[in-house]
Amino acid sequence: MLHVLNEFLIMALLAAGSVSGAWLLGVRSTLLAIPAGLIFATAARILVFATCNLFSIREFSAGAFYAVLAAALLIAALKSRVGLYRPVVIAVATGLASVFATRIIGFAATRHGDSYWILAVAHLMQKGGDMTILDGHTPLKRGFAYPLLLSLGSDDQWLTAITPYIFFALICAVAWLVLSLTKKYSSVIRSIVLSLMAVLSFSATLPLRAIFYINGHTLFAVALTVAAGVSVLAIRDQMLTRSNLLVICAAVFVATSTRAEGVAIMAVAILPIVGSRFVKRKQVALVLTSLTASFSIWQATYNSYLIPNGMPWVVFMLALIVAGLLPALAWFDWLRHRAFTISVFALAAIVFAAEIKWHTSFNKGLQALFFNLIYNRDTHTISSGGWGLIFGSFILLLCLAASGKVRLDLRRGQSWISTTLSPEFKLLMQISIALILGSLISKMLDGGQFGHPDLGRIGWSDSLNRMWLQSFGIFVVTVAVGLIQNDKIWQRSGAKNKGE
Amino acid sequence: MTRLRNWRLLAVLAIAVLGTVVNLQALNTQAKPFVQGNNEFEIDRYIGDSNWVENAPLILSNYFKTVRITHVRNDMNLTETNNVVRSFGVRDEVVRIFNHAVANYDHFPIDYREVYIHDRNGRHKALSRAVLKNYIHKLPFGSNVLNVACAPKISKDCTLSIYWNSNTQLRSQEVTFVAVRVEANFFALIERNLLNRLSAGASRAK
DSSP: OHHHHHHHHHHHHHHHHHHHHHHHTTOOOHHHHHHHHHHHHHHHHHHHHHHHHHTTOGGGHHHHHHHHHHHHHHHHHHHOSSSSHHHHHHHHHHHHHHHIIIIIIOOEEOOOHHHHHHHHHHHHHHTTOOGGGGTTTSOGGGOSHHHHHHTTSSTTBOOTTHHHHHHHHHHHHHHHHHHHHTTTSOHHHHHHHHHHHHHHHTTSHHHHHTTTOOSTHHHHHHHHHHHHHHHHHHHHHTOOOHHHHHHHHHHHHHHHTTSTTHHHHHHHHHHHHHTOTTSOHHHHHHHHHHHHHHHHHHHHHSOGGGSOTTOOHHHHHHHHHHHHHGGGSGGGHHHHTTHHHHHHHHHHHHHHHHHHHTHHHHHHHHHHHHHHHTEETTTTEEOTTSOTTHHHHHHHHHHHHHTTTEEEOOSTTSOSEEEOOOHHHHHHHHHHHHHHHHHHHHHHHHHHTTTOOOOOOSSTTSHHHHHHHHHHHHHHHHHHHHHHHOHHHHSOTTOOOTTO | OOGGGOHHHHHHHHHHHHHHHHHHHHHHHSOOSEESOOOOOBHHHHHHTSOOTTOHHHHHHHHSSEEEEESOOOOOSOOSSOOSOOEEOOOHHHHHHTTTEEEOOSSOOEEOTTEEEEETTEEEESSOHHHHGGGBOOOTTSOSOEEEOEESTTOSOEEEEEEOOTTTOOTTSEEEEEEEEOSSSEEEEEEHHHHHHHTTTOEEOO
């Protein structure tokens, strides 16, 4: 009973403190405050632990982190007039409901070897154990940020409620982004589309499994959805506010230290904002530094096998950060402003070249991908990966979202394709495509480090199959925004479109 | 209702409804997305109760006060000279994280595949599944056998069982387990005193 009470208190402090932190940093939206707060809190946890590790006082890291949360809560309570209490109440209620679900009802994840590794790492962090135990042995894919959150539990136990809380933060991030991108559309239409997306998503096995599944995918998804979402909004409005910049930087920081593929996937996701002409050079430098600093802090704390032999970690960190800043130099502006488009083609070229070089294993992998996401021809079952008909439905819904809005024009002197799709929907589509290609390449590298690049195997536990959870938030937003913004879907039969 | 005569809206609704119905049907036939009724929240117990391939040292350290494991040298990487199964994976970081156990990696598991005893019943293997079966420890997840990583990683079907004499061994004791190869891909962690007793007078096959 003491453990349950302890977890209730930790979750209440984490929820209230994190939302207060977001409020202090300028986040005023209730829906964004919860995921952004979680991201700020996770970034703080990483920094506090890494600092304590530097002085070999890891056992104090949890206490110091609670002090940071309490300070944020106190300062926000003293300063706030409006906009703080609603997100705090929702966050704390969700935190307590999460504890109730895991501790009282006893909901738990499907057991999986990767979860055991992550829990073992969390156990070491919790005990303040020597992190060099993991050096050179434990693969990068166990992550850093998520085990740090799990290690906040008491007395050799993990913080069970954090995983469903992270999932709730993802739901908030998706809802916030859809509503923010479709503000001028009818609330009835937005509610219908969000409800359809929710019913479709929560009727399939894998999104439900993600609620309690012990792995960093959902935390990564929150950070990715928030970073990409704030970027899309900033590009739409041609303005990057201080608060939005901080949210992007923190999200990039957290995602990069959550999963091994974090650097690569986040680098792709932030290219649109980094390549935007309206973003100041200083802002570009900050976003890029949050990517490289986070990764180098992780490497310096543990998993340092990527640091070349004999190189002091400070030198490695500085080298990585300086190298990461190169694209912010004026010399590279010509490349930076085109980087996103170039990167999408480059990623596609890499996948295509790999398909030619490793034809046999890739074909097997592509078949596994199809079996996992759509239909398993061998067993005659829908989606062996646990995705049900989600991906099949999304493809059809995207076609409907674009229907009547895309025209092929083969007349001379005209652009081949003309569209009346909104710029933000087109950008979301491009980001989704880049994320798909980035995930395929990350999977190739995962197998490739052992000399056998492939695209995975059949079954829900295949790492590529689970990686789709990370981009799932962006996929849902893309489909939902496309459907809401296509007025041809919502007009009465026979009525003419206003724009025509 | 006039909205519903719009084919695009009808198609959106149809896809969403059909997708949901099919998903729900698949949900019924596939493994449950999560379980209910879990009451184990201690990390070492939660992991120790599982059939995780890295679990052997943790199962032992959850049971005994202090555990020493010997003969667990495991070179996992496949090379020209290291191309036959000789051992099984015992990850040092798992041993050290749950630090009630220590492992000695100086030697490979002792090969008992061709070690025989001659007694009044004739000639039989000193250590075999049949000889060991009275001492087998039933693993926390209900099986007697744990899947482990083969070293080097040639095959995926190496297995391990754990043996001690529960009549003489107390939980509060400090114990030593010796890794032994019993069959081609089957290994055993046997408590040292039990191993000494079972293999007394054994001779290797010529």
